Amino acid sequence: MVSKLDLYKVFCKVGKSESFSKAAKGLYMTQPAVSQAIMQLERELDTRLFNRTPKGVTLTNEGSLLFEYVNSAINLIDAGEEKILEFKNLTTGELTIGVGDTISRYFLLPYLEAFHNKYPNIKFKIVNGTTIEICSILKSGEVDIAICNFPLDDPSLELRPCIDIHDIFVCGEKYKHLLSSPLSLEEIIKLPLILLEPKSNSRKYVENYMISKGIKISPEFELGSFDLLLEFAKINLGIACVTREFSQEYLNKGILYEVKIKEEIPKRSIGVCFLKSVPLSPASTKFVEIIENKQLKVFGGN
Structure with missing residues (x-):
């Protein structure tokens, strides 16, 4: 069964070529099939669209009016299909990521760089917020994916853990005497x-x-x-609870010291999350793949 869109494509081709035979050749159809399509469209519209002459065909007044609209519509459809192809091939588009400032700085930046180098025509939009805020805007459709602190308890989200992180306590020179032996949690809170x-x-x-x-x-x-946690600990205002993986520069340079505790806080993770009910865009899919494949050595080669 020939669709209405197919009929209009035939109509547009005949209108441009002013010939059934030339239109048939361009559409890879037989001339009788083209003629039949035009007659079907004229019956459905109850309007003669072409003047038939021995030298070919010309549009009637009604046909000329219709041609302007149909030609514009088909051009828009073709442009839309080209855009879809560009999105699939990642030659255009935008990737919107929800992420916190800390994760942006200490985790995300190398992956953004890798993705941009591979797909330079994809634009980035970064939306900052806490994990709770980011998950909320993710569910509202304002961002494509989110990079968050786990654990998260939300059945509507697909969670993809990426790296393990550890919560530790650090101090500056004033509290360096605490490093002689591991402290209990009871001692820490004092x-x-x-x-x-x-x-x-x-x-x-x-x-x-x-x-x-x-x-x-x-x-x-x-x-x-x-x-600020790191800086407050640096000037000896107290003992800061920080993420070990994000504090390596301070620890490696001896600016801060890790205060060992007898019972370490269980590790957690940072990962990507997105809505289960909405398929990832091609750009989002590729970005998640780059992170999951661990193509980069982050955190000093670890």
Whole structure:
């Protein structure tokens, strides 16, 4: 069965070539098939679209009017198909990522660079926020994928853990005497603690672990930036709870020291998440593949 769109494509081709035979050749159809298609369209519209002459065909007034609309519509369809092909081939498009500032700086940047080098025509849009905020905008469709702190408990999201991270306590020179032997959690909470603000996923994870051990924490400082945790510890304002993998520069240079504890906080992870109900775009799929394939040596080659 010939669709209406097929009929209009034949009509447009005949209108451009002013010949059934030339249109048939261009469409890889027989001349009778082209003639039959035009007659079917004229019957459906109850309007004569072409004047038939021994030298060929010409559009009627009604046919000329229709041709303007049909030709524009088919050109738009062709342009749309070309755009879809470009998206599939990653020669154009946009990738919107939801991520926090800390993960952007200490985890995501090398992967953004690798993706951009491979697919330079894809534009990036980065939306910052806490893990809870990012998951919310992910579900609203404002971002394609999110890079978050795990664990997350949301059945609507597909979770792909990428790297393990460890929460540790660090100190500056003033508290260096604490390094002589591992401390218990009870001893840790008696010290002036520097933690992230309560709404952060990292803070909640550490706090929940402490509560599971029957320990309630009351930090001296609550900060909104990971970098501030490091800087506050550096100037000896207290003991900061940080992510070991994101603090290597301070630790390797001896600016800060890891305070060992008798019972380490269980490791957690950072990963990619996206909606289970929505297929990933080609750009999102390739970006996730780059991260999962671990093509880059991040965190000093580890």
